[in-house]
Amino acid sequence: MPGLTIGDTIPNLEVDTNQGRIKLYDYIGDSWTIIFSHPGDFTPVCTTELGIMAAYASKFAERGVKLLGLSCDDVKSHNEWIKDIEAYTPGSKVTYPIIADPNREIIKQLNMVDPDEKDSSGNQLPSRALHIVGPDKKVKLSFLYPASTGRNMDEVVRALDSLLKASKHKVATPANWKQGDPVVISPSVSNDQAKEMFPNGYQTIDLPSKKDYLRFTNV
């Protein structure tokens, strides 16, 4: 199945949301944005996911990151369902817009179709897709989960922290990295450059190959 993937530029779609009609590029502006789909309103996993997204709103806001939900239900349904989400996650408000895609056109263009899931009328449904889109409107990272697996919003925050760090410094984050852990210096940076770029120094791991590619630092 063809589909948007990392590195691709998202199309500048004009979409209906529960907060009015928006153009994707206008909404994203110069921010990092998380666009995430869910199979349907008034379904169990989705209610827990959008509730946690609302509860984590301050974590995303303090990182300057915008949120944008999407399902194939209409705006009226979104507005009714939000009452359930907020009741299930007390103290949280769904302040981010949710796209309404009853014609199933947007989910195709954003690679959010679940080929296995259909609603009771046989219509296609979105998967639990989540794209982290950069200020350049390109997809930087994608999660594609099936309907049965609720996403882990802590992993979304972790991945976002990695992307933000790599956008500021010539570094990458190792496996299982968490904010505050050491990072690795990109292979494109020579040792001489690394000394200038990272004045607090770095540690090179001694490996059997004697190739000095595994260099840790803190930024």
Next chain:
Amino acid sequence: MPGLTIGDTIPNLEVDTNQGRIKLYDYIGDSWTIIFSHPGDFTPVCTTELGIMAAYASKFAERGVKLLGLSCDDVKSHNEWIKDIEAYTPGSKVTYPIIADPNREIIKQLNMVDPDEKDSSGNQLPSRALHIVGPDKKVKLSFLYPASTGRNMDEVVRALDSLLKASKHKVATPANWKQGDPVVISPSVSNDQAKEMFPNGYQTIDLPSKKDYLRFTNV
């Protein structure tokens, strides 16, 4: 960019690995399998990732899950690099095969190309793609991370536990779920069916919509 996505059946490719030539379907057999690519041998993030995959080998084995790595380097390179991985992650052995794809054909067919990353000769490189493939050879879940973000293998294990649970019971796992937490009953299960299927009972959350769709149980 076209690409394999969730719900698609992976092609039955015959591939070279550091453990010899294999056909994907023969290797997968009746198991769940994690196929994961990395941009290159002798690079920093990849070394930490494959080390953690080796360290977590027993977690995957006890779940009956097979591992299969992939990069565009050749078998000789893989074998040399494994010495570095094992030195960096003491006590761990890279017992899973790593596909060698120097012609960049397999990464295209498995949707593992990073459109932004090129090697020093201008050749395409794989992203940090990870597909969880079911015994039916279909992609159940995909992570597509850029070169700068090392994956979180705890999230891989979490997602796998969710998929395995949903393959055995008519349940799904809520957002941020971890093994041992309550699960939700699938919307396709009526309340009468739920009483039979879950003899220990379930809890229905009271929501403003008065729709009884959010039902928690333990299995």
